[in-house]
Amino acid sequence: NAGVMQNPRHLVRRRGQEARLRCSPMKGHSHVYWYRQLPEEGLKFMVYLQKENIIDESGMPKERFSAEFPKEGPSILRIQQVVRGDSAAYFCASSPKIDRGAYGYTFGSGTRLTVV
Amino acid sequence: AQRVTQPEKLLSVFKGAPVELKCNYSYSGSPELFWYVQYSRQRLQLLLRHISRESIKGFTADLNKGETSFHLKKPFAQEEDSAMYYCALKEAGGFKTIFGAGTRLFVKA
Numbered sequence: 073n074a075g076v077m078q079n080p081r082h083l084v085r086r087r088g089q090e091a092r093l094r095c096s097p098m099k100g101h102s103h104v105y106w107y108r109q110l111p112e113e114g115l116k117f118m119v120y121l122q123k124e125n126i127i128d129e130s131g132m133p134k135e136r137f138s139a140e141f142p143k144e145g146p147s148i149l150r151i152q153q154v155v156r157g158d159s160a161a162y163f164c165a166s167s168p169k170i171d172r173g174a175y176g177y178t179f180g181s182g183t184r185l186t187v188v
Numbered sequence: 189a190q191r192v193t194q195p196e197k198l199l200s201v202f203k204g205a206p207v208e209l210k211c212n213y214s215y216s217g218s219p220e221l222f223w224y225v226q227y228s229r230q231r232l233q234l235l236l237r238h239i240s241r242e243s244i245k246g247f248t249a250d251l252n253k254g255e256t257s258f259h260l261k262k263p264f265a266q267e268e269d270s271a272m273y274y275c276a277l278k279e280a281g282g283f284k285t286i287f288g289a290g291t292r293l294f295v296k297a
Contacts, residue, residue, distance in 0.1 A: 075231075103283070114192075114274060114289035115232075128284060163232065174278070176222055176234035177285065 076101075077146075078164050078180035085154045085187050093183045096146040097166030104147045105177065106139060109161040121147055122169075154187045161185075190215050192277050194288035201265050202296050209260040209291045211249075211275030221258040222276040222285070223249055232274070235260075245269070265295045 077096040085091050097104050103122055107115040108131075117131040121141040129139065136154075141147040151158055161184050165177035191214040201207050213219060221238040236244045238251045238258060249260045258275060275288040 105283075105285070107287070112289075114194075115287040117284055117286065120283055130284075174220060174239075176224075176237060178234075179224075179232040181231045 076164055076166050076178050076180035078162075078183050080183060081181060083183055083185050085185065087155060087187055088153050091151040091154050091158070091185055091187075093149040093151075093162050093164075093185070094146040095149070095164030095166075095180055097164075098178050100168060101166035101178070102169045103167045104141050105165045105167075106147075106149050107163045107165065109163065109182075111160075115163060118149070151185075154185075156187050159185055159187045190219075190277060190279070190286045192275050192286050192288035194273075194275055194291050196291045197289070198292045198294065200294045200296060203267055204264050207262050207265040207269070207293065207295075209273050209275075209293065211258045211260065211288060213256050213258065213275075213277050215256075215277060215279070218280045220278040220280055221249070221251055222278070223247070223258075223260050224274040224276060224287075226272040226274070228271070235273070265293075267295045267297060269293060270295045 076098050079094050105120050106118040109115050119132050119139045120128040124143050136152045138150045161182045163182045164180045193212045223235040224232050225235045226232045247262045249258050251258050272290050272292050274290045276285050278285040
């Protein structure tokens with residue numbers, strides 16, 4: 073079991089480009105959570121998804137950010153027209169359907185996005 | 189609103205000394221509380237949950253509802269405990285977990 077897989081590990085984008093971050097949850101996990109970590113800050117909740125459903129996106133910026141978790145394939149966090157302030161580490165976590173995180177999350181290694 | 193506060197950004201102790209990483213929370217209901225740890229070059233991982241009342245790697249944490257605290261303690265720190273520690277809160281029955289800003293623990297030889 074490879075755990076939660078995120079790719080790429082590092083992503084460099086120029087201002088105005090699009091960034092796509094991918095997350096494959098642990099085998100058997102159907103709940104995915106995205107968090108963002110800005111320098112010197114803790115993890116901030118962004119969005120919670122189940123297969124084909126966005127359950128809570130209260131932490132997502134209103135513009136330019138979107139997330140999906142299709143029936144097949146990984147969850148995608150998409151940032152359009154990136155700006156320097158989007159530079160951060162983006163972490164994905166997953167949990168089984170049955171406990172919704174009551175036993176804690178399993179985290180991926182994160183994607184470090186740098187906007188130049 | 190839910191909030192998790194870790195007042196210390198950095199905590200430095202000598203090997204063998206007791207260590208306490210502070211965590212205070214703000215939540216009106218019954219929270220589920222966690223400690224996560226991130227060792228150098230490794231991913232964030234769950235250390236312990238308050239609900240299981242367990243001791244992991246010598247660490248314990250007691251939920252104090254009166255003081256709304258969930259401090260992490262270890263009687264004798266080891267160099268390999270040096271890491272970033274995050275306190276986290278989840279609504280009972282909910283799904284969103286709120287994290288503190290983290291405390292970097294440095295154990296000196």
